[in-house]
Amino acid sequence: MRKILIPLLVLTALFACQKQAPQAQSAPEMSHAEMMGSFPAPKYPIKNVGILLYDGFTTLDAMGPYQVLSEMMGVKVFFVAKQKGLIKNMTGVGIQVERDFSDTDSLDILLIPGGLKETYTLQEDTATLDWIRKIDQTTTFTTSVCTGAWILGASGLLKGKNATTHWYGKDILRAYDVAVKDERWVRDGKYWTSAGVTAGMDMCFAILNEVRGEAYTKLAMLDLEYDPAPPIKAGSEHNTDKNLVEMMRQMYDSGIKPLMKK
Amino acid sequence: MRKILIPLLVLTALFACQKQAPQAQSAPEMSHAEMMGSFPAPKYPIKNVGILLYDGFTTLDAMGPYQVLSEMMGVKVFFVAKQKGLIKNMTGVGIQVERDFSDTDSLDILLIPGGLKETYTLQEDTATLDWIRKIDQTTTFTTSVCTGAWILGASGLLKGKNATTHWYGKDILRAYDVAVKDERWVRDGKYWTSAGVTAGMDMCFAILNEVRGEAYTKLAMLDLEYDPAPPIKAGSEHNTDKNLVEMMRQMYDSGIKPLMKK
Numbered sequence: 065m066r067k068i069l070i071p072l073l074v075l076t077a078l079f080a081c082q083k084q085a086p087q088a089q090s091a092p093e094m095s096h097a098e099m100m101g102s103f104p105a106p107k108y109p110i111k112n113v114g115i116l117l118y119d120g121f122t123t124l125d126a127m128g129p130y131q132v133l134s135e136m137m138g139v140k141v142f143f144v145a146k147q148k149g150l151i152k153n154m155t156g157v158g159i160q161v162e163r164d165f166s167d168t169d170s171l172d173i174l175l176i177p178g179g180l181k182e183t184y185t186l187q188e189d190t191a192t193l194d195w196i197r198k199i200d201q202t203t204t205f206t207t208s209v210c211t212g213a214w215i216l217g218a219s220g221l222l223k224g225k226n227a228t229t230h231w232y233g234k235d236i237l238r239a240y241d242v243a244v245k246d247e248r249w250v251r252d253g254k255y256w257t258s259a260g261v262t263a264g265m266d267m268c269f270a271i272l273n274e275v276r277g278e279a280y281t282k283l284a285m286l287d288l289e290y291d292p293a294p295p296i297k298a299g300s301e302h303n304t305d306k307n308l309v310e311m312m313r314q315m316y317d318s319g320i321k322p323l324m325k326k
Numbered sequence: 327m328r329k330i331l332i333p334l335l336v337l338t339a340l341f342a343c344q345k346q347a348p349q350a351q352s353a354p355e356m357s358h359a360e361m362m363g364s365f366p367a368p369k370y371p372i373k374n375v376g377i378l379l380y381d382g383f384t385t386l387d388a389m390g391p392y393q394v395l396s397e398m399m400g401v402k403v404f405f406v407a408k409q410k411g412l413i414k415n416m417t418g419v420g421i422q423v424e425r426d427f428s429d430t431d432s433l434d435i436l437l438i439p440g441g442l443k444e445t446y447t448l449q450e451d452t453a454t455l456d457w458i459r460k461i462d463q464t465t466t467f468t469t470s471v472c473t474g475a476w477i478l479g480a481s482g483l484l485k486g487k488n489a490t491t492h493w494y495g496k497d498i499l500r501a502y503d504v505a506v507k508d509e510r511w512v513r514d515g516k517y518w519t520s521a522g523v524t525a526g527m528d529m530c531f532a533i534l535n536e537v538r539g540e541a542y543t544k545l546a547m548l549d550l551e552y553d554p555a556p557p558i559k560a561g562s563e564h565n566t567d568k569n570l571v572e573m574m575r576q577m578y579d580s581g582i583k584p585l586m587k588k
Contacts, residue, residue, distance in 0.1 A: 127389035160420030260551030289522030291561030292554035299553030
């Protein structure tokens, strides 16, 4: 049983190490050590990445970054929740989470994914906000994807900083005294925040680039074949028909407004 | 407990329906029915999408398409495995799967994600291949992401057809008498196949576009803010330094070659 999270690169590298005899037979092949020696050492000593899960999270907000950050060799990427066990995504699919607030008191990178109603509600969850503030004292980077920035904002950690969130969620984030930017992702010191859902992957490739450099990032992008080709140029509130943007805004409002206090 | 998978659009739409009184107060807002009436009816009667999971699957191969196809209103998107229970991704994280081969004998869309070693091994798993062939007789679209095409190829369903897979996996797919194309995704009749990992999302937005049309697809792209901006232009074997491509190929080889029979 493999309980420990092993990135693909480590996994394949392990195989490379296991079968040194066949490798030795083929002269042009590089050993694992030779391959890895061709990259600069990591710029930051990242050893673990914790992704905060909670019932109602948006699947891809968590799983995109999970996949991208798992490309960092020697780094454990895992999920953390208030309590261990099955945490359900927005549509009820359970993810088995084996770390919780009680056994996780430090992280090198913390990532907070977004969602809709449950994310909004978490802005007032003291246990979650306290844990985030505690973990933040230990992180190299504290990050959020999409409306996860609402929770990070509520923790007070983004006060006076530049940040971003899902296009719908900007006013809610602004209320935390945040300078909300219209960018795919924003870095302000140790705080990285991304726009909606899929922007989390772009942000995480940028983090990978910062930590391991461009050649390593290209290797990871090649592994995940990340050379996107959307069928339509769209996906931003600026390149989408205004009536569609308003329609979507009304749909979100109908989920969020009943939760808002007067 | 929400066992039924409800796409975000349905979820938010449900809220819209629940609070008709406040909506009636604000004149410019559209009702849910008005919003949805502005889209053409689906071109195909898609009611359910099954994503095949197996131990060792690549997380994003499954979760990217899961998120994108969940945008189809009124469609249930779920995971299916040979046996119900926790299915572990490539790094050991468990996903709770509540459907299996015994209770799933038809699907409108079948999607097969990829992986590395376990995906390679599944090419000889008779129970899986039999189930895929049976399900394929009922599908509107049979699809694969990344090396999931190896399994689809092994089932014989791609024989004589155009298809694609992860850049590393093309020779393995070609062995099934498939015309392997160098494209982000390929459609040949009812068969859709994508290149590696992240290409699955582009393919699924293209499927969404085919089923629901461009305006609806733009709405979904806006929801997921899918306007990608990678930090580096890379991710394809054609735009990545040759030495990095070779390095990656050797890493994959070291996982796969020990599994190959003479």
